[in-house]
Amino acid sequence: MDRNQLVKWLQAPAKMAHKYSLHAVYFCTGCGIIEVPPTITARWDAERFGVIPTATPRHANLFLITGYVSLKTLRAIIRTYEQMPEPKFSVGFGSCPINGGMYYDSYNTIKHLDRYMPIDGYIAGCMPRPEAIFVAVTHLWTLIDKDMADGYKRYRRYYAQYRANQERVLGRLEWPPLFPAGGDA
């Protein structure tokens, strides 16, 4: 353990524990998932950074959205994200979740993912290299340290807005609201 971080460990042990055990949802969206197998296996070995894929979203706290998001995938992504326990961090991977990327004029691909669910950070590129995932992970550590990776809090706070946007593109959602109180509309 890094002795320089001892104070941080004593001040906020839960935060430090979350920081160094990022369990990623193994959710394959679009082409970016091609980069994930070499990242988590021996070649780049994401476990050095505490990132490990999990079998189910209920055990995960990191959601990598790897590529373009079609409407059908958006429905699955929202269900997956809502099942993850808090605190949870979501990272958009590649150009497409940022603004649609090369699918900017596609009738069936959403353009700005952060209008439907909160995103803590983006990795730009088409495709980003596996090293970019580690840069993103170290940035995420900094954000967690500074309490700026607060996507799950924003999701609670603006849930009514997020839900309205989701229903706007997907029509009726077949699951009840996650936070019935609603938050700020």
Next chain:
Amino acid sequence: MTHSLKARLDSVFKDIETEAGRDGRLTVIATAESVVPVLRFLKEAGHDYLQLVSCVDWIDRGEIEIVYVLSSYLRTGGEAEDDPAEIVLKTRLPRSAPSLPTSIHVFPAAEPYEREMHELYGVRFEGHPRLTPLFLEREYEIPPFRKDFDTRQYVKDLFGSVPPVGEKS
């Protein structure tokens, strides 16, 4: 001597046009009513592999063209003139109300293709047991793969109208 497949097709079906290509490909242009009999005839003649069913929107001619590509599992074909490697069966439908009898009782593999064409081009397949949504999540006024579907305007109207989330200023 057996007659070539082209000659047999021409003698059996009166309302089709056939054209033998140089690359071992036989093109058949059929009417909407004769598509299923021609498919059945070709299947019995040994061309039992439906490679794909495709759809082309000829907006200038006001036609939707359905293209069936057939080949054989066992024979590679192409060597002799009467043994085409691929058969391309085309039919043209009016663009305003395209409708065609289903061919899934001849080729069961046509089912997902027909569902896809129904969803993306608005072609109605009479007798298909389930023309339910396959890929799309939304209802579209114009089927989205037709040429007159303006994707940019659609994106602007739908996704451009979704507001950003956060503090309202």
